[in-house]
Amino acid sequence: MIGIPEIRAVAERIGAHVVRTPTVTSPGLSSLLGVPVTVKLELLQRTGSFKARGATARLLALSEAERAAGVVAVSGGNHGIALAVMAAALDVKATVVMPRSASARAAEIVESAGASLRLTDDMDGAFALMARLRAEGLTLVHPFDDPLVIAGQGTVGLEFAEDAGEFTDVLVSIGGGGLISGVAAALRALRPGVRIWGVETEGAQAMSEALAAGGPVPVALSSIVTTLSAPAVSRLTYDHVSALVDEVLVVPDREAVRGTLDLADHAKVWAEPAAGCLLPAARRVLERVGDGARIGLVLCGGNATTRDVMNWAERFDLR
CATH class of the missing domain: 3.40.50.1100 (Rossmann fold)
Incomplete structure (x- = not known):
């Protein structure tokens, strides 16, 4: 707790x-x-x-190896925006996975911040892709867990x-x-x-x-x-x-x-x-x-x- x-x-x-x-x-x-x-x-x-608060807290706690490998997040919009913008501000590579139902504006902001955007058909698929990218070595910045x-x-x-x-x-x-x-x-x-x-x-x-x-x-x-x-x-x-x-x-x-x-x-x-x-x-x-x-x-x-x-x-x- x-x-x-x-x-x-x-x-x-x-x-x-x-x-x-x-x-x-x-x-x-x-x-x-x-x-x-x-x-x-x-x-x-x-x-x-x-969302900028939690994303920043997690990014500031990364080790040098984790910063070098990059981070990944799954988001319906706001967490992805926060991670993309705050990772760019802290010079960390970020990948954001979002369902296609997320707003086009959110996707635009994520990409304009320099993050890699990956789109899936639904939120379940987004979480599944995030798990695969994590297994490949990216550090998860979870939206709540x-x-x-x-x-x-x-x-x-x-x-x-x-x-x-x-x-x-x-x-x-x-x-x-x-x-x-x-x-x-x-x-x-x-x-x-x-x-x-x-x-x-x-x-x-x-x-x-x-x-x-x-x-x-x-x-x-x-x-x-x-x-x-x-x-x-x-x-x-x-x-x-x-x-x-x-x-x-x-x-x-x-x-x-x-x-x-x-x-x-x-x-x-x-x-x-x-x-x-x-x-x-x-x-x-x-x-x-x-x-x-x-x-x-x-x-x-x-x-x-x-x-x-x-x-x-x-x-x-x-x-």
Whole structure:
């Protein structure tokens, strides 16, 4: 289990390479939800998402031999972008494996950063190719099944706890579970009374299915939210979530896209549906906990293009 000492140590190491993103109260979201809302704007992070933190933590820990051989990652978008950009900044050769369903913009950024891009038909195929490249000598930078990566993502929670005012409930998106594992570890140490809620989208609900099964299980992926689409969580992230998180909520893709539009209209921020899903979940949390709630939202990323969001809005008749 990752603890606050590990998170603080990683924060020291990566501090010169990542952004301490703003933590601000949101009058627009507070009005929309009817309770005070504070947001952690991780979509303003270098590479457009929190993923830069964990990738940097892992890259800085490479041996000279590992740096020379290069690294590999599998990604639905944001982890690949983060690894490609941060590896280039640290002069490490990187290969990124992505499913063809990942956004064209993500693939473009990966290639423009100088990484080698490998595309597969689906996420299962991406993980299989990543395993083969690892066997050939590349060092894996896993998107979530790595203590250093989790500690890196935990710096989001460290900063949120240090910079925010009072909150009673914090909502964090879940893909493979690295972000919520790290954030929950930090908050349990620094804000022990806070309720922590994970949020997934339907068709990308690997953590809720793992919790129901008593451990990680493979899941069928169908969500449009590719940045949350892990084919399974890991034992490491499962253990953190089952021990530290109060509950995991699942929302439909349509509501995640509506949340993205609401964040633009009311919070004045451009988020991807992986962050947009927090708003419908927050409404459900408020129905559960009643009066007196003060909400914290970790807005994890903003790498959806305007065309992506317009297409989804049209698909779900949200325009």
